Amino acid sequence: MKTILSKEQLALTIKRLANQILENHPHLQNTVIIGLQPRGIFLSDRIVQELKKLVDPVTIQYGKLDITFYRDDVRKSLHIASNTDISFSIENKKVILVDDVLYTGRTIRAALDALLDFGRPSKVALCVLVDRRFSRELPIQPDYLGKAIDTIFSQRVTVLWNENDENEQVMLFDN
């Protein structure tokens, strides 16, 4: 077991990600944030909190997307869906998808499909906290990245959040 990002580092990383997003999307005009259920929304909640300090909060459009019904392994085992809540149009918007760990890329593939059922965004970017590079099964890369790490298949990366885990850090487990 190893800590990849401590609580303090995690908070700094989230601040940096929020600032990087603003760098490329001034005032978040025409830009929307969409967190991926179930665990990506803890990160997107925090990024949106940071963004609220930096831009006028009313301009921030923030939604949550569940991709269960779009998974490519949906019938291999039973997957339970979480809430989707996108109460605005994404037509011609710039969408920033937010998830905690980027691993095989299959979740993001499904998220892109799901997103298109809500409209045709002008651009989609990907923001993740941890990138398990070299483990990708699809050609998908992050645009905003907390930390890239090298892992092997048997290892497990878990992001702990206060809401669920009463702790806040990124851990690597050897199984």
Place this chain on the structure above:
Amino acid sequence: MKLSTKHLLGIKHLLLEDIKLILSTAAQFKEVLQRPVKKVPSLRDVTIVNLFYENSTRTRMSFELAERRLSADVLNFAASSSSAAKGETLLDTVNNILSMKVDLVVMRHSASGAPHFLAQHIPAAIVNAGDGINEHPTQALLDAFSMQEKFGSLEGLKVAIIGDIMHSRVALSNMYLLQKMGAEVTVAGPPTLIPKYISEALGVRVEYNLKKALQWCDVANVLRIQLERQNQPLFSSLREYSLTYGINKKLLESLGKEMVIMHPGPINRGVELDSDVADGSSSIILNQVENGVAVRMAVLYLLASREN
């Protein structure tokens, strides 16, 4: 977490966890149905046959729409226009259809227990869309979903099921489901249409006076008089039934309280429900129809997912 059953044959043997899983999944599908593209690719590799040995508008269309919204391939079979009319047995028909690689069978049949019989003989998963006077599980699930949407929870909710209890599969499925979810149930109607030992057998209250039943309940689930299943007269005339057990606006207003009116359809307007009640503000009949698609999507999704 998964369903405890391979088929949905009835509510009777369903666990409370199964019901909760179906209803919470249905809530997610209801959101899907509000999107610009109301379709998900989940069951792209699944073929479903709708086997209807008995007439249906709502249920068949609702199932078919649910199947298409899940991207399944859909085959429709209506007994009246098929070889069943030439005398082919149920099992032969189904085995022939299954040899065309069908994964799931949605079946309605006038014989109680027909889907249970099929479940013992074929490998495909079966969804009961109504069997005789036995059960109609998806209707009960969508009724519960609609009540939950309106009241938040069914715990302690008072539901009166009114009308032809004897011949109604909707009534039986509803009685099982509502009680599993903690609601109190009263059945009301003429003595000839209420089975004699129903309160001992199913733990429901019986009330022969319509007004008393309405005064007691939060929700009235009003049933259709099923003349096609009554082979002897069980009340004098529809007009008499309507006078004693029909719900009209005057009666509702005389209660001096808010209540919710439900009906599984098709309505005999002017018999069990007057138009001013069926189309009035206390009616959630069209919400029930809307929720039916989401609930059936949930059932099909959950049954198909656990196959592999």
